[in-house]
Amino acid sequence: MPQPIPADVREKLSLLAKEHHLDVHGGRVRRSSSRFCLGVEHGDYNGTELFGVGTDRFIWLAYKPNQSGRVRLASANFPEDGLVDFPVTQPPAPGETPDSWARFPYGVSYILQREGHKLGGGFDAVLYGNIPGGGMSRSASLALNLIETFLECSGVEGVVGMPVVELAKAVENDYIGSPCGNLDQIMIYFAKAGMGTHYKPSDGSVDHVPxxxxxxxxxxxxxxxxxxxxxxxxxxxxxxxxxxxxxxxxxxxxxxxxxxxxxxxxxxxxxxxxxxxxxxxxxxxxxxxxxxxxxxxxxxxxxxxxxxxxxxxxxxxxxxxxxxxxxxxxxxxxxxxxxxxxxxxxxxxxxxxxxxxxxxxxxxxxxxxxxxxxxxxxxxxxxxxxxxxxxxxxxxxxxxxxxxxxxxx
CATH class of the missing domain: 3.30.70.890 (GHMP kinase, C-terminal domain)
Structure with missing residues (x-):
């Protein structure tokens, strides 16, 4: 059963869509969590096992496919950036964008196509998040949410599990220029309510520990x-x-x-x-x-x-x-x-x-x-x-x- 959206979040998203003339009503809303690492912090790029949980500070992304072949989206958290609008298959190259949140949708489009995923479906979207800046993986949450949305709106199926984690990591490493490991992406993508997520790099396995x-x-x-x-x-x-x-x-x-x-x-x-x-x-x-x-x-x-x-x-x-x-x-x-x-x-x-x-x-x-x-x-x-x-x-x-x-x- 779909999760309810808090009334204040629903209002923010609806007002933002109206302000930018974005058609998202009747579409879907994807919610991505934050994360809380219990161990080993900074272990991902050092090859250790990892353990953590998803936490209830979120990014909500309301989206609906359009027929324009363009991605059009706006963030309630960064109103000064206005509307981000670009052809779904033609994002700017790395290093050609200002230092803003817009690098994430650009980067997702760029990395997905670089890795051979055929994009073609444009969409309208608005988003809002209440994840604190720094420490709870706001960037990984956003990248994962956008990857799932781009793939769905282009009808790309079968991309699940660790490949999604690696795509999100590549967005940050290769497009944004952030040298992150994969801890944040693993802890958010695989998170389950009431359980911890245990990752073993030796065999790439993910177990849930209630x-x-x-x-x-x-x-x-x-x-x-x-x-x-x-x-x-x-x-x-x-x-x-x-x-x-x-x-x-x-x-x-x-x-x-x-x-x-x-x-x-x-x-x-x-x-x-x-x-x-x-x-x-x-x-x-x-x-x-x-x-x-x-x-x-x-x-x-x-x-x-x-x-x-x-x-x-x-x-x-x-x-x-x-x-x-x-x-x-x-x-x-x-x-x-x-x-x-x-x-x-x-x-x-x-x-x-x-x-x-x-x-x-x-x-x-x-x-x-x-x-x-x-x-x-x-x-x-x-x-x-x-x-x-x-x-x-x-x-x-x-x-x-x-x-x-x-x-x-």
């Missing part, structure tokens, strides 16, 4: 710092990805590894640390985070299977310390949120989320802790980070499906 009925209730909370994070191509993320690739290359010959995720044993880690600590201490620190996060991964996964959210939270917190101290990809506002969260009873664990530097931190909390956490953030964050006073936000999230068709407008 929480037992005995698990206590909990909430996943996004702690939006109000900061604006530039794209990953302009952030510390790009530097860390390059550093990890450099460390893997240094180890390839003497230690026979391809990625940092291949370092599985204490003996391996100690040998690499001893070999490179004097020569490249910063690279050893990057490996230290990945190695220790992998060591904690099975503990976290077992705790999730057992419904032990206290242990899941403890692992989440320890990962946060590693991201802060060893991976060095957090930021002052992100850590201010974590420090505030640690003062609130019922917060089981907290750390920065996503690409780093700016954006949002996250916390795993008991339901009764949500409002005390919100009050603590609103009371303390403006003092700690006065440049962003009043821009902070606290979003309490549940575990949901990643891609869903909703009621039409």
């Amino acid at each position: 929480l037992p009925d005995t698990a206590d209730e909990f909430r996943l909370v996004s702690l939006d710092t109000g900061t604006i994070r530039p794209g990953l191509e302009k952030s510390t993320y790009k530097v860390r990805a390059a550093e990890c690739a450099e460390m893997a290359e240094l180890c390839r010959g003497p230690f026979g590894i391809q990625t940092l995720g291949d370092v599985k044993t204490v003996e391996q880690y100690n040998a690499i640390r001893d070999a490179f600590n004097e020569r490249a201490p910063h690279l050893v620190k990057r490996l230290k985070y990945i190695f220790e996060a992998q060591q904690r991964f099975d503990t976290m996964l077992s705790a999730w299977r057992a419904g032990d959210l206290t242990t899941v939270g403890q692992v989440f917190r320890q990962d946060g310390y590693g991201l802060r101290d060893d991976y060095e990809i957090s930021g002052p506002e992100l850590e201010a949120m974590c420090e505030i969260a640690r003062t609130v009873d019922g917060v089981l664990g907290e750390r920065m989320l996503g690409g780093g530097d700016k954006g949002a931190s996250g916390a795993i909390v008991t339901p009764s802790a949500v409002e005390p956490l919100r009050a603590a953030v609103n009371d303390q964050y403006p003092e700690r980070c006065p440049d962003y006073a009043g821009k902070q936000n606290v979003h309490s999230c549940s575990v949901v499906d990643g891609l869903t068709l909703c009621e039409g407008l």
Whole structure:
């Protein structure tokens, strides 16, 4: 059964369609979720296993095929960009577009055709999202939503599973210029309500891990710092990805590894640390985070299977310390949120989320802790980070499906 659309979202989409004379009524609405990574953050480009969930901050895209052969769409989140309008088969080439959200529909058209998918169906569309910027994968959510829409409106069938993930990753890597891995796309595309998604790069498998009925209730909370994070191509993320690739290359010959995720044993880690600590201490620190996060991964996964959210939270917190101290990809506002969260009873664990530097931190909390956490953030964050006073936000999230068709407008 199609999911209902919140009344305020329906109104925003309808008004936007009317403003730009877009014919979407009687069409479909696709909803794509955000994501919350429980481990290993930054593990995707390092070859580790991944685990996370879809969360209920969404992008809604209302669309309807047209007969013009053109894609015409507008975003309620970026009204200053107006109407994006181009022939479905003729997007601008990479690097020929301004730095705006319009790069995503252009990029989807470009990548789909590059990969041999025949496009021909134009469509009108309007979209609106309430995913916080930075940390919950707004860009991956948008790319996946658009890919499904382009394929459907052109009558392209049979593109499902990991190929869709790889297409979304290619949009960001090859068109946008963002050096992301595939964690965000996997965690959104495969997300199922009430379940965690477990990805194993060794065989490309995806498993869904339900929480037992005995698990206590909990909430996943996004702690939006109000900061604006530039794209990953302009952030510390790009530097860390390059550093990890450099460390893997240094180890390839003497230690026979391809990625940092291949370092599985204490003996391996100690040998690499001893070999490179004097020569490249910063690279050893990057490996230290990945190695220790992998060591904690099975503990976290077992705790999730057992419904032990206290242990899941403890692992989440320890990962946060590693991201802060060893991976060095957090930021002052992100850590201010974590420090505030640690003062609130019922917060089981907290750390920065996503690409780093700016954006949002996250916390795993008991339901009764949500409002005390919100009050603590609103009371303390403006003092700690006065440049962003009043821009902070606290979003309490549940575990949901990643891609869903909703009621039409």
